[in-house]
Structures are given as C-alpha cells and as structure tokens.
Amino acid sequence: MASDDGGYARARRHTLAACALLLTSYFLVPLEPDPNGLRLALRAAGTLLLISVVTFLVTRQVSRQLGTGAPVGEAEVRSLSRLVVALVAGLLAFALADYVVAGSGPGQFVGLRTRLDALYFALATLTTIGYGDVHAQGQLAKVIVCVQMLFSIGVIATGASIVVRQLTGRPGRGRR
Numbered sequence: 001m002a003s004d005d006g007g008y009a010r011a012r013r014h015t016l017a018a019c020a021l022l023l024t025s026y027f028l029v030p031l032e033p034d035p036n037g038l039r040l041a042l043r044a045a046g047t048l049l050l051i052s053v054v055t056f057l058v059t060r061q062v063s064r065q066l067g068t069g070a071p072v073g074e075a076e077v078r079s080l081s082r083l084v085v086a087l088v089a090g091l092l093a094f095a096l097a098d099y100v101v102a103g104s105g106p107g108q109f110v111g112l113r114t115r116l117d118a119l120y121f122a123l124a125t126l127t128t129i130g131y132g133d134v135h136a137q138g139q140l141a142k143v144i145v146c147v148q149m150l151f152s153i154g155v156i157a158t159g160a161s162i163v164v165r166q167l168t169g170r171p172g173r174g175r176r
Contacts, residue, residue: 026119031096054093083163094151095115095123099114121135
C-alpha cells in the first residue's frame with residue numbers, strides 16, 4: 001500500500017526540523033578550550049560514544065533500507081527520515097570533535113578556528129574534496145581525521161547512497 005503524499009510531506013518537514021535543530025545545537029552548545037587533560041579525555045570519550053551511537057543507528061537504518069525496496073509505507077518513510085537525521089548527526093559529531101581538538105590543542109589543525117571552519121572541514125573530509133586550506137597537523141587531529149574518513153567511507157557514504165536511491169526511486173516520482 002503506497003503512502004499518501006501528505007505522509008511524505010510530513011516526514012520531510014519532520015526531517016528538516018530535526019536537522020535544523022541539530023545544526024542549531026551544534027552552533028549553540030557551549031564549549032570552551034580546556035587545558036585539563038582529564039576533562040579533555042572525558043570529552044573525547046563522550047564524542048567517541050556519540051559517534052558509536054550514531055554509527056549503530058545509521059548501520060541499523062541502512063540494513064533496514066537494504067531489506068526493502070523503494071519506500072512504500074509510513075514506516076519506511078519514517079525509517080528513511082531517521083537515517084537522514086542520523087547522517088547529519090554523524091557529520092556534526094565529527095565537526096564538533098574537530099572543533100574541540102582544535103581549541104584544546106594549539107597546532108592540531110591549521111586554519112580551523114571557528115565552528116563554521118570545523119563544519120566546513122568535516123564536510124570537505126566527508127565529500128573527499130579536501131581543499132587544503134584547513135588540515136590536520138597534530139597527531140591527535142590526524143587520528144581523529146583518520147577515524148572520520150573511515151566513518152565517512154563505511155557509514156555515511158553508504159547511508160547517503162541509500163537515501164539518494166530511495167528518494168529517486170520512490171513511486172510517483174516518474175521512476176517505477
């Protein structure tokens with residue numbers, strides 16, 4: 001049974017609202033550079049935990065999407081919406097990690113001074129563009145960027161390709 005266009009529109013609105021809330025939170029969450037090694041380690045552990053949760057959620061949604069064809073019902077539309085939100089959350093988690101490392105360890109990143117710089121760098125890394133104006137220089141930054149690249153290849157790229165496939169192959173959009 002095909003979902004009505006109202007269901008798709010509602011899912012789109014909810015997805016956009018969730019992504020806007022995540023982006024707003026990314027820019028507003030208070031973070032001050034912290035030279036205290038213990039607090040920095042706790043922040044790093046928290047970030048790794050967040051990335052692990054996002055990885056689990058994206059992987060679960062990807063496996064659900066691979067098990068179905070084009071979305072045809074409300075449950076599939078909600079599942080696809082959750083996948084999009086999880087992908088955005090993964091990108092923002094890495095941008096936040098990059099920002100914290102840049103602020104806590106001078107010399108870790110070149111050209112990364114603001115949250116927008118961090119988001120720009122995370123997105124450039126995700127898309128493998130890598131302009132070179134912002135890059136990892138310190139050892140900790142390089143480790144985080146290596147994890148980010150593996151996450152991008154294995155989780156985000158797969159999830160994004162499924163989202164695009166599902167959106168372009170959905171019934172009623174000209175492709176059947």
